[in-house]
Amino acid sequence: MNTxxxxxxxxxxYETDKDRIEAVSDVSFSVEGGEFISILGPSGCGKxxxxxxxxxxxxxxxxxIIMNGVSVTGPQANVGIxxxxxxxxxxxxxxxxxxxxxxxxxxxxxQHRERARELLEMVGLSGFEHKKPHQLSGGMRQRVAxxxxxxxxxxxxxxxxxxxxxxxxxxxxxxDALVDIWRRYPKTGLFVTHxxxxxVYLADRVLVMTRRPATVVEDIRVPFGRDRDRSIGEKPxxxxxxxxxxxxxxxxxxxxxxxxxxx
Amino acid sequence: xxxIRREKALDIALPTALALLLLxxxxxxxxxxxxxxxxxxxxxxxxxxxxxxxxxxxRNAWTTGGEALQxxxxxxxxxxxxxxxxxxxxxxxxxFYPHLVFFQIIPKVAxxxxxxxxxxxxxxxxxxxxxxxxxxxxxxxTMAGLVRADATVLRLARALTATRWQVxxxxxxxxxxxxxxxxxxxxATMSVIGIVVGEFISSKEGLGHYILVAQSxxxxxxxxxxxxxLCLVGLIPxxxxxxxxxxxxxxxxx
Numbered sequence: 048m049n050t051x052x053x054x055x056x057x058x059x060x061y062e063t064d065k066d067r068i069e070a071v072s073d074v075s076f077s078v079e080g081g082e083f084i085s086i087l088g089p090s091g092c093g094k095x096x097x098x099x100x101x102x103x104x105x106x107x108x109x110x111x112i113i114m115n116g117v118s119v120t121g122p123q124a125n126v127g128i129x130x131x132x133x134x135x136x137x138x139x140x141x142x143x144x145x146x147x148x149x150x151x152x153x154x155x156x157x158q159h160r161e162r163a164r165e166l167l168e169m170v171g172l173s174g175f176e177h178k179k180p181h182q183l184s185g186g187m188r189q190r191v192a193x194x195x196x197x198x199x200x201x202x203x204x205x206x207x208x209x210x211x212x213x214x215x216x217x218x219x220x221x222x223d224a225l226v227d228i229w230r231r232y233p234k235t236g237l238f239v240t241h242x243x244x245x246x247v248y249l250a251d252r253v254l255v256m257t258r259r260p261a262t263v264v265e266d267i268r269v270p271f272g273r274d275r276d277r278s279i280g281e282k283p284x285x286x287x288x289x290x291x292x293x294x295x296x297x298x299x300x301x302x303x304x305x306x307x308x309x310x
Numbered sequence: 311x312x313x314i315r316r317e318k319a320l321d322i323a324l325p326t327a328l329a330l331l332l333l334x335x336x337x338x339x340x341x342x343x344x345x346x347x348x349x350x351x352x353x354x355x356x357x358x359x360x361x362x363x364x365x366x367x368x369r370n371a372w373t374t375g376g377e378a379l380q381x382x383x384x385x386x387x388x389x390x391x392x393x394x395x396x397x398x399x400x401x402x403x404x405x406f407y408p409h410l411v412f413f414q415i416i417p418k419v420a421x422x423x424x425x426x427x428x429x430x431x432x433x434x435x436x437x438x439x440x441x442x443x444x445x446x447x448x449x450x451x452t453m454a455g456l457v458r459a460d461a462t463v464l465r466l467a468r469a470l471t472a473t474r475w476q477v478x479x480x481x482x483x484x485x486x487x488x489x490x491x492x493x494x495x496x497x498a499t500m501s502v503i504g505i506v507v508g509e510f511i512s513s514k515e516g517l518g519h520y521i522l523v524a525q526s527x528x529x530x531x532x533x534x535x536x537x538x539x540l541c542l543v544g545l546i547p548x549x550x551x552x553x554x555x556x557x558x559x560x561x562x563x564x
Contacts, residue, residue: 104465104469121471122468122469122470124470128470130465134465136463136480147480148470151467151472151476151480152470
């Protein structure tokens, strides 16, 4: 398989008047085409910053990111994106919101309208085309955001904690929906989360990031095929893996605190 | 359901009753205390004044209303254009904004005679003066709205490779609309004030001119009649603004 994303020695440093803050330090990994990667880490470890650099929304201090053979210097049209907030435009209907990327990128509207209907059906929102975002629940809004991210059939999908603002039950539902979507539209995916179970359930590989150094400390393959459902959460391998990741993060945080106290 | 209807009826009945009460008090006061009609003409006198000159009043209302609407339209275009330029171009913002604010501090009525000096006695001076005093609320409100677009939506637009122009049209302007309307409604009333002030200073027709003529004849009843017509004229631009706002709200909420 072809390599879809290559992250090579990427660093991000924010300079303020007094301080230099290293938000991401020396991260390297690569993602095969069609692979789904979770980036797992505690808040403030730079995982979102890393994702934003992949999206071309943040500058890269040093190193480089190559996406589909092209060095990332700014936003690319063949990348879909989802944020923690659904970012739907409140004055547009569900259908118009899904077609927003099509409009912006001046693609043919009519043929995408058909695709939008298929996507809506897939996420279980048929018949909601003409509703406005305020008439939908939080979970429904995120479903619409998924449709919007997929409408232009991008090669890569970048997701920045898209379900973290939802309640636990809705979140489980959204995870199931995403697994289902991935079976039908296998795309390269980067999924940032701070939920261990979510990271394992969704991904082919989990990259663990820590604070100080804000880098990837482990790259773990998830031992389940794409054809999975929520029942894998009860398997011992699943829980062992989650336990391992928990320890990894706890240990790092513990060391950090100890170092902090000593200093 | 019935309670709601009763409340709605009350919403109309109360202000109407109060207005009628005031009118009655006015009438009784002018009759009982024998107030000279130069000071306070009775409502019936005002009605009579309207009766004998309604043709002339309407003609003047047409002039004033037409000019006010033109000024309102020009102020809208100018106000929005300035707001967009200021928000899109940091240089323009830094260069012009302090001056714009400074001009607002000047009591603008004091500048009205200058417009006549520069632009003559015709409608150009009244229009420019009216535009001058009414564009600023639009600019200020629109600017506030344009910069208040949701930050993550702006980010999304950028990620979708939207151009500066697309961000403005598809994101910033729709987000600015509710703010724009609050400024637009103020401008609607200002535009009429601007024309009337202009007419006070220089004009051969219009309700402002009519009021001055009536005043020179100490004909207070006609002044009152003209003021009432002026109120009705003022309702036109304001009504347009409120109507558009309602349409926008309906489309927004769906």
